[in-house]
Amino acid sequence: MAEITYVRGDATAPQGKGVKVIAHVCNDLGGWGKGFVLALSRRWPEPEAAFRRWHRERERAGNDFGLGAVQLVQVEPYVWVANLVGQRGIRTGRSTGVPVRYEAIDTALAALGDHARELGASAHMPRIGCGLAGGRWERVEPLVSARLVERGVPVTVYDVG
Template sequence: MTAGNAIRYLRGDATAPQGKGVKVIAHVCNDLGGWGKGFVLALSRRWPEPEQAFRRWHRERAGNDFGLGSVQVLQVEPHLWVANMVGQRGIRTGRSTGVPVRYEAIDTALAALGGQAAGLGASVHMPRIGCGLAGGRWELVEPLVTARLVDRGIPVTVYDRD
């Protein structure tokens, strides 16, 4: 799948992952329970379950593990799963300074995702997580993806929109 233990980069849509076998689509969510901008809209156009599960997970957070660094993996098709990873503190507003991305939370979530993907025998597919509305820089996220997934032998494909 990946040559020499490297991330594979493709032009295309991360909600339509390429390749055979079990696949997990991974993306970053905020810790406010908000779902309404960015990549999540493309997910919601295909499947209602990731948004419904995320909103329920946030609503019931007093009794679960919801928070920065947490990951929620749910099945949306027979060989396709979506991983909601909480890697963003709040959202950007007109007055906010700094960026919402939290690299340590993405790292923690990717480590957990690595175990789940390995258990499923799955490849992982994603946009450049944390680098859209979360304001992160790919040169800081890419090494986390490599360390937590690729170095564990999990094939990873990153999609860039045309």
């Protein structure tokens, strides 16, 4: 049975063997410039470029950009990055409430589960939706369990060491 393993470390350097998908939450404004995405961009340029293109071309037919959508970007032969759109806007000085959208994360994780199973991959992530998006892990963790772990996808969650 798959499970969630918690480790101290860098989610951009996923541990273990086989195909790995690094999942993280993005906003629906096309913004990329704070939080975990900075670590991704330092390591690989492709996820940011693909995300910006996906957002820019969102009006085109067949483009599914929006809350709950997932974009997979291959960055190494056995490593993929999953851009999960699970945040409405961004937090600003005048914001009330948090940008996280748990239902969008749930939808995106379900799609990620399908992709991970097709790839025979494990999933690796920081505590998604709980940084700049303002979410609470006690709300996100059951979604990760239901959409990935219960479907046989092993998950590793990385906490900064």
